[in-house]
Amino acid sequence: MAAGVRPPPATPRAADRRRTLSRRGGESLWQDAWRRLLGNRLAVAGGAVVVLLLAVAALAPLLAPRHFAEGDFEKTFARPGADFVLGADFLGRDVLSRLIFGARISLTVGMLGAMTAFLIGVAYGTVAGYAGGRADNAMMRVVDLLYAFPSLLFIILLLVVFKLGFGQREDPSALVRAVVSLDRAMGGMLFILAGISLTSWVGLARLARGMALSLRETEFVQAARALGARPGRVVVRHLLPNLIGPGIVQVTLMIPGLIATEAFLSFIGLGVDPPTPSWGAMIAEGITSMRSHPHLAIFPGIALALTMLCFNFLGDGLRDALDPRMKQ
């Protein structure tokens, strides 16, 4: 919802909705949603592919025919065939193996990034909404500020600062050195994750704050408070469960965007450290020779598109399933 706009007055239906929501995690609500999700063929297909991809990423060392960095200078740009199922790249490395290992990077950036953003956003928004008053006002001003910062520019700026500012060898601080070596161990993914998480939690904070605000006034929360429940307990037992549904939807829909952001960062030279493969980096490498060796850009392109497609379908399906108004 855009800033400064008050939602339309509640319809009679809203009362229903509140009742459903108040059954925090009630069996039938989730069962109901699950049933509706299974009824959505696209969402089921999307979900199945996502699960499959996760399995591939987890089992990468077992599934990949070769190691992602193993190359043969005699086989550079080999076409897809018996030797290399999806061909070989400019260093004679197996494209299939790099795709399989690349799934790890792309999925981790997408999923972990979205989850971190979710945690930050929900924690921040809930505290603001629940606290209300001045604290809420001040906290939301910060959110508005970040919201006004063009996120792509912010992410570029952050990554340059992280990679160069922290990357300096002379820095004596042990913490900085530990962070830098952790980033290297992760193939340069840590800073990308940090940059992505720091720029994408803002929308979730608004969502969480809005829900916290409206839930604060509901009978069951009022009752819990009247019975002397501590604020922390109210938040954890009553507010968070209600946020999980819309949260899952948001996170699922955010993942494809983050995967695409990683690809963009690779294109402008701020991606993962080679030879670590990410789909975005593979596309950026392959696109320069797309006309001569199309397999280098096309296969990671397909993998990326397919993954984003599936997350989108799954997200849409989850939203339909978790929104009680969608009942037919």
Add this chain to the structure above:
Amino acid sequence: MTRVLGVALALLVAVAAGSFANAAGESGATGQAGISLALPGDPGNFDPATNWLHILAAQQFLTLVDWDYGSSEPIPNAAESWTVSEDGRTYTFTLRSGLTWSDGSPVTAADFEYSFRTIVDPESAAPISYRAFVIENAAAVNAGEQPVSALGVHAVDDVTLTITLTEPATWFLSSLSSMGHSVPSAAREAHGTDWVKPENIVVNGPYKLVEAVAEDRYVLERNDSYFDAGNVDIPRITFFVVKDASTQLAMYEAGELDFIESIPPGELDRIRDDDMLGPEYYNGPRFVVYYYFFNMAKPPFNQVLVRKAFAAALDKDTVTSRITRGGEVPATTMTPPGSTGHVPNETGIGIPYDPEQAKAWLAQAGYPNGDGLPEIELGYNASQLHQNIAQAIQKMWQDTLGATVSLRGVEGRAYSVNAAQGAHDVWRMGWGMDYPDAHNIHMELFHSSVGQPATFKNPEYDRIIEEAAVASDLATRQQLYRIAERILVQDQVGVIPIYWYADNSLTKPHVDRPQTPQFMKLFKDWEVN
């Protein structure tokens, strides 16, 4: 509601479409006889007195002398003749008579004096100022310790110019093809930095800027007041700013460009095999060297044996045949072939690819099979080509030496300074020569006075290149540079030269271009038919 939305959108799109009306005036550009080329980036301000020489400036302003790459000798340009004093320090140039600027005023020695003074004037904040430090008092003027009039460049009369150097330097004449272009003092003083805009510019070279649209296109037309205008064939040259090399290639194939010179390596095989593109493809040498620097300030590269081992484990042939793929020449030493001071392969100077020897050296240094070797960080400026080469070399060092090599791509401007201060263990550098003399490489890159703490330093090497800089006899200089190269790349291994760049270009059949290597393309020598 829907209607409002529709109207608003239609309005926006109409405004957007209307904006193309302004830009439509260019359609005639390619229709006229002339050629279209690509610039890989916007030239910005190309004032030759304050900036590195840009291809646009090279077409528009006369130098005192040019360089003949066939005979490796200076040839007359604005200066008809010149003499050198006994001590080799003072050059006296006599200008051609009748040279005029495009506004009709005469070109005089004072225009050259003004140009050199502007280069070193601290007010101009010109990054190229150090190139003029060989001229008497230049460094002092640039530091603000002396007035600009103290500079050793003097217009004796309208056609006579003297330049006095701090020391005799035989390479000085060749450096004049990329420095000290005549600059129209009146126009420059009248318009400030805007003097290079089409409405203000005054030129004396073969071409004149007639249109400039930043980040989009620059159009040059033949300058009829150029002294040899009758021999300039192409009347109009349009430069389009196209940053992406793949886009340049697509535009060339679609006929939107007549010449391109940056081709993605992955597309070269297709181009060579293509019936139409194959014959349009040209491959020749360029005066640019690609090399890796060592951080000699800390282990493991503080040991010469380790540096030798890494040099011997680097298979340069594979880099050029498999990665760059454009006919680049594996480099044994630094100075490219064709320039004074190049060391021929036959001398055997340099460290050849020899994996067994590499392993032996590494073992001798105390790291048998790479045991105990710390992780090596290889830095390069972030670009797809450097990254690909770095990945290949990473693999060679890991496979042959058992070294663990991590790659660090660094974007943009922070790169060279950080690298030289020791941010990486080994890092990529490249050097495009400004004039075809080894002095341009040795003195500007490896002399102790210019190097950063972590890089190669050697007093004996310093002494030799200082001697070579002032020696007047060609054979002596060649011999001195041979010794210098041996210290640099073989005995001390301060750097690993990897390859000399190649000119990989595509030229449409109706364009005739001279196929000799040049530092800067001069379109006055090109023809269309």
Add this chain to the structure above:
Amino acid sequence: MPALLLGRRACRGIAVLTYLIRRLLWLVPVLGVISAVTFFLMHSVPGNPFDQEDKPLPPEVIARLEAHYHLDEPVWRQYLRYMGGALRGDLGPSYLSKDRSVNDIIARHFPVSFVLGTLSLGVAVVIGIPLGIVSALRQNTVADYVSMFMAVSGVSVPALTLGPLLMWGLALQLGLLPVARWGSWQQAVMPAFTLGIGQAAILARLTRASMLQVIREDYVRTARAKGVSERRVIVHHALRNALIPVVTVLGPLFAALVTGSMVVEQIFAIPGLGDFYVGSVGDRDYPVIMGTTLLYTAVLVIANLAVDLAYSWIDPRIRLEAT
């Protein structure tokens, strides 16, 4: 109580005006904070605008250049110097293209990004909204799946792949359009499509969801029950209301298109501002980084504001609340 003396319309006009002014005033602290954050972050990164990638300059030359541009001063003083200029409308010089001021760069290149963004928004609306409507009206049928598949495929193929593919197919193989550059509508087709297609998917999904919700509302059922033709029900009753939430995202969407065109600008050699930003970060061209960031921030804030105004105008039940 002057409001009582004025008509309802005028009263509302004043409210809107006050709201507008307060929202625009909010821009001041926003720009202040964002400029400070950007400035200090940028200056904390090593490197300076005068280093050459391959030719390190002698330190004394760099020192002189830094003095010339006041880069040798403490960062806070540089910031104050910069903001002093910015408040007077002077965004400073570009260090790399010395004859161009940042004002000039923005004046020349922002309109290009703006036009590209507008055309892309057109593509997104024209493709996205109809797909969303069809999909909603035929929920869980083949038509729904096909529409959503088409829409979502759009967002799933990154510009990085789609741009070169279109260039290869439409320009090189079929020869229908020029390969690249900017200046005619033919040259705008591929970039606008590449950039807009992703946002079309967002619009399609939003329209679908909103439409699904609206067609179950009581007033739509009532209209149907009264025997109003299905076409009329959809166009006059359902669509009108279903598009309200769609309008709210047009603002951020437009801002995202205008500020997110870097890849497309680079692939199609378009002289827009997006490419400048990425380049200027790498080049440490501080005034250009600052100028583009501030401009993009203003675009984002104003686009959101425009949408909030439009929203309240479309749906009078919504009251404006200054943030």
